[in-house]
Amino acid sequence: MSHPHPELGAPPALPRNGLRVVALGGLGEVGRNMAVFEHRGKLLIIDCGVLFPEEHQPGVDVILPDFTFLQGRWQDVVGVVLTHGHEDHIGGVPYLLKERQDIPVIGSRLTLAFITAKLKEHRIKPKTTQVAEGDRLSLGPFDCEFVAVNHSIPDGLAVAVRTAAGTVLHTGDFKMDQFPLDDRITDLRAFARLGEEGVDLFMSDSTNAEVPGFTTAEKDLAPAIDTVFRTAPGRIVVSSFASHVHRIQQVIDAATQHKRKVAFVGRSMVRNMKIAQDLGYLKVPRGLVVDAKELDNLPPDRVTLVCTGSQGEPMAALSRMANRDHQIRIGEGDTVLLASSQIPGNENAIARIINGLTRWGAKVVHQGNAKVHVSGHASAGELVYCYNLIKPRNVMPVHGEWRHLRANADLAISTGIHPDNVVVVDDGMVVDLVKGRVSVTGKVRAGYVYVSAGSVGDVTEDELRDRVTLSQQGTVTVIALIDAETGKLTEPPDFVGRGLGADEKVFDAAIPAIEKALADAASQGIGEARELEQRIGRAVSQWANRKHRRNPLVIPVVIDA
């Protein structure tokens, strides 16, 4: 198995009959998926998603792939193929099109409807080409064929890219639910046909590679969802992704059966569900869906609200409900159903929401206490099926954290693919397919680009660290009365803390460190207040770090006594 070398630099020129693959996101993380294919001087982009910030990235709206690799080459881009309509695959497109607005955007009907609506909010009218499974489309030197795949959103596509250097099959996100709600299964016959023809590089979704067996069918959730609807005494609030059409269909079906009305809450939820309904992907009986305002006139046991925020996103409807900062006041008798996964990194935020809602008296049903979620991604058994069916010459696992990529690589090797033909790489690593063999040839920039308060790239890592210090580590003001003659404390200093999450008294243990710092200063003849403040600040910071592994912002104030 090839592993990345930290000393890798810019890649060499690509041989004329070579194909270069660079993931600018999605490797080593769940989100921000973006792959760039380069062949004969042209570039094809597969997906352009966002990553959602974690708690240590306060004030960040979303995280984008770094487009530096494409700078100066925008005219070479022949198109961006979108495999499906999830935010982690399409959310970066508005920022991509700000670089060059007429890049052709290729995708299925639902995917294009979602991205077009999103782009409209950014006042961008994209140049789109709609494709469906079975279609073939030439984009410069890239001959693309689209294959139906089943995922947690309808209308997903895998894409086979034929080039003079060989054929790549990229799965997008997929699983192999054999009884999906829309009867559209992953086209394994097409996978087999492509395998027969010869797949030189197989790039497959790794998200669930560590999970043994097969992913449970979406339909298997129906009993647990039905139980919620049958037993809830009052309102039901369902939280899910704004794109999770299949799951919301199940909620619609349960609401219909139990004679409840449904209202969608939140801009993206309202927008996407209207699109899905208009295009026929979401089947809603007439009169079932009402405006949220009309719910006030209905008894609580006739009400279902469907909103976003299942990942604990602080600005989404659900977390505002948990904080009583939303017009919908959660209380006794309400049942909240978290009908989606927990994306790694969001566990704490989600736990906080569950606790918040429970404190107001709601009953919270989630994947930890009921079978209300199945994954949208292929488990190990399904991935092994693919390897055996396709028999690819080379494999590059995509979409997942390191552990997922590695697990997927191990599955490939277990089916007999030689370890030398499996590349496990990080964002920005350059993988070249030349004469049927893959190798890692270099590295390009692929760091995080933060969107904060609507502006791109203005926030640096350093500023984020300061934000975290202020928001999580707190501040402590140290007020020290010092005898100007002796340079010693005249009395124990006062500690005034904010946001420390601890009693200020813990700082009393820092007094010896302060006394020592002052004694050192006195022995060097230093008595100026500003210099003493710096020394006190340093002493307290070092103490907090050494004793408690914390880095509060220390504000020392010296007063001459």
Ligand SMILES: [Zn+2]
């Ligand atoms: Zn997806």
